[in-house]
Amino acid sequence: MFPFMNRLLKSLLLIPIFLSSAFSQDWIRTGTGLGVEKVRLAVPDFKASSQDPKNADLLKVFNDTLWNDLDNAGIFDMVSKSFYPLVPVGSPPDVKFEAWSSAPPSAAMLAFGNLGVSGNNLTVQGWLYDVKNVASPQVLGKQYGDTPTSDAARMIAHKFADEIIFRLGGGIPGIAESKIYFVSSRSGRKEIWAMDYDGSNQHAVTHVGSISLSPRVSPDGSRIAFSSLTRTGWDILMYSMELGRLVSFPRFGGTNLSPAWSADGTKLAFSSSRSGDPEIYVVDQSGANLKRLTSSKGPDVSPAWNRKTGAQITWVSGRTGLPQIYTMEADGTNPQRLTEEGYAVSPAWSPNGQFLVFSWIRHYGPGAPGAQDIYIMDIASKQWVQLTHDGGRNDFPYWSPDSRHIIFQSSRSGSEQIWTMLADGTNQKQLTSAGSNTQPNWSWK
């Protein structure tokens, strides 16, 4: 049903085999593309379909966004534009199959179309052609209409990219329309911000005016739970995206941190020191039925639910000294320690329920290099793979809804910024640059 997911699973399942042969050597390439030939996709610039002066700017936004979305998807071999036939392609009659399917482009698929403004309307027509199937080439034909703004042009490009990724990527919805929530200090205070998955459209969500941290968007995208310093201390606050304001949520007393939604959206797990020691609690999304799950001295913080089953919770505990990653059943029973050494924090569960991604200073102590990097662990076997190797402190990893990407924060560029990469550690890109930007959280769709 999900061939791609199976491929990802299979490739990640190869980890133990790699590990046994190369345990001392951390740099292992695994993941989404392993042993799978990527589809060779050509995407010539869309053509203007009218004479409007706005066309040029909107075409640039549209073409750049579409190309980036398809390139970022990690499942295409993007054919370089320098190999393309010189004749522009704006509609089906323009397609010279032979010119696209043979060398130098040697494309398997061709995405093309046109964009035009007329009056107050922006119209985009897009096609996806299987250029080797001359008799029946059309895989996709779409038409979009909106107002002639660059925001609209970008959204249409995201939608068309997601259609292509859905068709050619094993039926997994693309992420071009997904959002990322994060903490930014650029206004002078740490507030919750949002952006498109590619780093565009960055804007403030909250204006609390104190210190706000750890945003977690609900599975339906309607609310953001976060932790904020209020008059009474650190409390879990709830922001409604629909109402555009904070809505009420109980104050529990003590220091309340790191909320996490269950995949069905009915519950939140978080850390509270209301008893005098930071412990993990679960509460209904309404704030009712507070239940304590842990009871060990030392900090317990940063819970995350199993996104597939909802039956387990992973979290960070300092009960034995330096923080380590644990899992337990959602009722608090059967705690299991997963990391055996170092300083391990910020776990997040993969959408398929099989892996954790987390941040680890693996060799901790005097004389140790002490790099803080992002790792993936297969929960059943406890085998892990290191994804970042490029210096800086790397923390707060989070999965994309399609499992193919991981977002995280890194100080490698000199300040804390948000970065994205494919789930095998390749294609690392910086998304933010103004102020310091931390604790990214990816929307569920």
Add this chain to the structure above:
Amino acid sequence: MKQRKLQCITMVFVLGAIMMLAACKKKVPPPPPPAPPAPTEPTASLTANPNTIEKGQSTTLTWQTTNATDVSIDGIGAVEPNGSQAVTPAESTTYHLTAKGAGGTQDATARVTVTAGAPPPPSSSGTEEELFSQNVKDVFFDYDKSDIRPDQQSALQADAGFLKQHPNIAFTIEGHCDERGSTEYNLALGDSRANAVRNALVQSGIGGDHIKTISYGKEKPFCTQSNESCWQQNRRGHFVYQK
């Protein structure tokens, strides 16, 4: 012009001759040069006494360095390798000393906390708030730890002694952490530190009703450099008088 050129050439020739002569003297191979001693890494320390002053008062910075050729303090400039100097900071300041030598560079910092007091009336014994900030000392912690260190017990006992004599003072204990590690974990750790100080005071007989705790994790550091002396400044339970 030609004359000038000629002079120049003559000069070069003469210089060359001198150098050759000098070289000629060294016909006997010189004894192997003694291995240059490996440059020793400089050491540096910087203290402020007292480290808490009221606005308008001065404090004395004292520093010692070894193996340093170039010593400077931010905001003061180049200074002698060892010395002391009175300073009157208008607000809380972290003085940062850099000692450079052949063996490397060493930093040292000293934090001077300036409390905003009323302009000091000479004969007054001070307001309750002033007495609080003069007598109640912060408690410092080891990395990733929230238990009270043996060397902090005396400060804590002195704090408890003062607070017993002033049972009506309400105050907040802030838990702080250094910049290393995760934001969320450090907030939980700061909470444990603030509670550890609170529990120790309650055990010493201080009523818990007047004590609030709050964690700042690594959100409000006292000192922002990435070195151990600065990190130690930031791992603390900090007392704040509650008006």
